[in-house]
Amino acid sequence: MQRRLTGSASDPRIRARYRRETRFKAYTVTALFVAFAIIVAFFADIISQGYTAFWRTEIQVTLDYNERAERIGRFAINEDLREIVSRGAVRGIPLEIRNNPELAGTTHERWVPVYSRIDQYFKGKEALPPELEQQVLQLKEAGVIRSTFNWAFFTAGDSKLPELAGIFSAAVGSIFVLFVTLMFAFPIGVLSAIYLEEFAPDNKLTQAIEVNINNLAAVPSIIFGLLGLAVFINTFGVPRSSALVGGLTLGLMTLPIIIISTRAALRAVPDPIRLGAFAMGCSRWQVVRDHVLPLSLPGILTGTIIGLAQAMGETAPLIIVGMIAYIPEAPSSIFESATVLPAQVFTWASEPRKAFMEKTAAGIIVLLAILLTLNATAVLLRRKFERRW
Amino acid sequence: MGIGLTTLLLLAALAPLGFLAYRLGRGKALGAMATGISMHSRPQQYGWYSVVWMGLPALGVAIAAAVLSVVGLISPSRELVLIVSIAVALMGLAHGLRAIRPEVRARNALDNVIRLLLLSAALISIMTTVAIVFSILFEAMRFFREVSVWEFVTGTVWSPGDTFLEAAGRGDEVGEGTSFFGSVPLFAGTFMVTAIAMATALPIGLLSAIFMSEYATRRQRGLAKPILEILAGIPTVVYGFFAAITVTPIIVDIATFFGLDASYSNILSPGIVMGIMIIPFISSLSDDVINSIPQSLREGAYALGTTHSETIRQVILPAALPGVISAFLLGVSRALGETMIVVMAAGVRPNLTWNPLEDMTTVTVNIVYSLTGDLAFDSPQTLSAFALGLVLFIVTLSLNLVSTYLVRRFKQKYD
Numbered sequence: 006m007q008r009r010l011t012g013s014a015s016d017p018r019i020r021a022r023y024r025r026e027t028r029f030k031a032y033t034v035t036a037l038f039v040a041f042a043i044i045v046a047f048f049a050d051i052i053s054q055g056y057t058a059f060w061r062t063e064i065q066v067t068l069d070y071n072e073r074a075e076r077i078g079r080f081a082i083n084e085d086l087r088e089i090v091s092r093g094a095v096r097g098i099p100l101e102i103r104n105n106p107e108l109a110g111t112t113h114e115r116w117v118p119v120y121s122r123i124d125q126y127f128k129g130k131e132a133l134p135p136e137l138e139q140q141v142l143q144l145k146e147a148g149v150i151r152s153t154f155n156w157a158f159f160t161a162g163d164s165k166l167p168e169l170a171g172i173f174s175a176a177v178g179s180i181f182v183l184f185v186t187l188m189f190a191f192p193i194g195v196l197s198a199i200y201l202e203e204f205a206p207d208n209k210l211t212q213a214i215e216v217n218i219n220n221l222a223a224v225p226s227i228i229f230g231l232l233g234l235a236v237f238i239n240t241f242g243v244p245r246s247s248a249l250v251g252g253l254t255l256g257l258m259t260l261p262i263i264i265i266s267t268r269a270a271l272r273a274v275p276d277p278i279r280l281g282a283f284a285m286g287c288s289r290w291q292v293v294r295d296h297v298l299p300l301s302l303p304g305i306l307t308g309t310i311i312g313l314a315q316a317m318g319e320t321a322p323l324i325i326v327g328m329i330a331y332i333p334e335a336p337s338s339i340f341e342s343a344t345v346l347p348a349q350v351f352t353w354a355s356e357p358r359k360a361f362m363e364k365t366a367a368g369i370i371v372l373l374a375i376l377l378t379l380n381a382t383a384v385l386l387r388r389k390f391e392r393r394w
Numbered sequence: 395m396g397i398g399l400t401t402l403l404l405l406a407a408l409a410p411l412g413f414l415a416y417r418l419g420r421g422k423a424l425g426a427m428a429t430g431i432s433m434h435s436r437p438q439q440y441g442w443y444s445v446v447w448m449g450l451p452a453l454g455v456a457i458a459a460a461v462l463s464v465v466g467l468i469s470p471s472r473e474l475v476l477i478v479s480i481a482v483a484l485m486g487l488a489h490g491l492r493a494i495r496p497e498v499r500a501r502n503a504l505d506n507v508i509r510l511l512l513l514s515a516a517l518i519s520i521m522t523t524v525a526i527v528f529s530i531l532f533e534a535m536r537f538f539r540e541v542s543v544w545e546f547v548t549g550t551v552w553s554p555g556d557t558f559l560e561a562a563g564r565g566d567e568v569g570e571g572t573s574f575f576g577s578v579p580l581f582a583g584t585f586m587v588t589a590i591a592m593a594t595a596l597p598i599g600l601l602s603a604i605f606m607s608e609y610a611t612r613r614q615r616g617l618a619k620p621i622l623e624i625l626a627g628i629p630t631v632v633y634g635f636f637a638a639i640t641v642t643p644i645i646v647d648i649a650t651f652f653g654l655d656a657s658y659s660n661i662l663s664p665g666i667v668m669g670i671m672i673i674p675f676i677s678s679l680s681d682d683v684i685n686s687i688p689q690s691l692r693e694g695a696y697a698l699g700t701t702h703s704e705t706i707r708q709v710i711l712p713a714a715l716p717g718v719i720s721a722f723l724l725g726v727s728r729a730l731g732e733t734m735i736v737v738m739a740a741g742v743r744p745n746l747t748w749n750p751l752e753d754m755t756t757v758t759v760n761i762v763y764s765l766t767g768d769l770a771f772d773s774p775q776t777l778s779a780f781a782l783g784l785v786l787f788i789v790t791l792s793l794n795l796v797s798t799y800l801v802r803r804f805k806q807k808y809d
Contacts (some may be wrong), residue, residue, distance in 0.1 A: 200515060204513075214520055225732070264519065326458055351734070
């Protein structure tokens, strides 16, 4: 076949090639826009499902601390409101009276949360039987039903009653777990990285450690859960479901991330700095401690924050070590049973009751907000301290 | 006395001793220098030198005792260990102070101690791998004592359900051999979900990478890359919720519209969402690879009169192929081990089918379900989780090794 080396724009074959060029570029742009559209749809979906959980419906009731209420809290409220007021809101009244006997016989006006189905009704998510609907609409008309910001979502622990459930105990659990993870993975990770980057001779052992760390970083997280179960719980007797076992398991998982990013940060420090320090008579450790480490600290911290953010969103290994228990009260030590934010999201997501769905989505919003903040902090930190040598 | 308290007491005793050792060691060196003797190292280094002599043997004794009692050889009382350790610390302190002499190379000795400390930190990662392999292997062996490897690998029926009755002490209600551990349906589900995920992630990820590295301006690239990477920072439990609550109903609706029958725990939905999760892995790795291809290759192609897209398809992509394959394999390895998305959105019924609209279950789902129930730890169903985990570990490890090898070959070629 004869090949044409030159051609004009009117040549149909050239035009076909240009058309193919445009088409190919369009494919790549489309792919990127599909990805963006997915991101937008994803966030819109989660936010639209979850934002209602940040509000809750409350009703103003007169609590009558009468004799019957000393035994069962529900008797403190007017009979025709008992279908409307949340059971959990008046559960504490007998205890309140016992602790403070002067309260007996008094009455109090108070705003208390309503039943989740009525809350859901006002959010337009569930229907009510006509009589009940009539009643709550009248109450709304009378101004004794209001919608306020749901502070309890941030200050309460998990509950079987959706209107009372909050993320506090899971958030405390997450903090405990991350604390253990940090205490375990940060020192060991940084020390390993210093060894590999600054001290290690180039021999078989060093190579083995390197290959090994790269592979650990890619092991599925659920495998770390199996390890935590078999080693920490069954061999060392660390309490199941505790923040300690969760933190150690996630620590092993975060370790390679911290090592890899610390090594990159150490490698970014140029050699003349080391040579200068050596020339002044520093020992190797003095060079690292006084010169290389301070210069690479921002990079190390960035890597650590990213590693912690990843650990914070992890669920699968924690389920394996039992961290999906029902935890209404925040744990007070790392040895107690605890749950974490993503595990709380998982527990709520498996609840069949519809009112928990908005809780799940709201928990996700909080989790994503924290993670995005952490990652943004890491990026800013890197930008602020990044040095070009 | 608990382990925690003992450790605390030991550290509480060693901390002031360490401070004392430092002051005394440095003091001795300073005193010697004041009399005009020239010492090999700095006074602080002699201080640390005596701290090491004080602390290291004592900690060694304590750790050795702890290891011995965990292994079960001897179990000395914790009070004894505490007293012996502190005695050793005092002896070490005395020796360390006596050893401070002008010719002692405290600085070099310290560097060696630190080197050992750093090395032992680096060995923890190796120990983690060894622990993974041994703990999983050990439990998996116990499983294979009851279930033959052949049945596990080739069996097409997975129904461990009856072992639950055995665990509940009602084993006599079950006939012989009614629980089956044929893992083929589980692996079929895992491969199905992986295939769907990669079919979603590869085109979107690769084409986005091509746009970002070949067509985008610097500003577009600086904007697009971080946005795509948001996808990598989203926790998997969130993807699971998204798959189960949003994507699955959409798929069922679409299938119903076309007159098809789709399950509410169909495997297509977790597959697609998993693909979305993997997009940033594919795109950022491919982007790196395409960027590291030398400009001379592009210029050579342009000189021959090819258009931009022809250059990409016929020069850049073939050159970048090993890197892209490596990104693909890493994506596959992530998809195989992904747990939360399938736990929340896929089914629990082992099902051998080619239809992605049916419900299928996966390896990871079964690991989670067999370890979250109230089963005895040595029931075959619980142990089966470790057998499945072992296979998963081996497969992902091999994929990672191949992937690292390909990237290294690629880098050697162009760097």
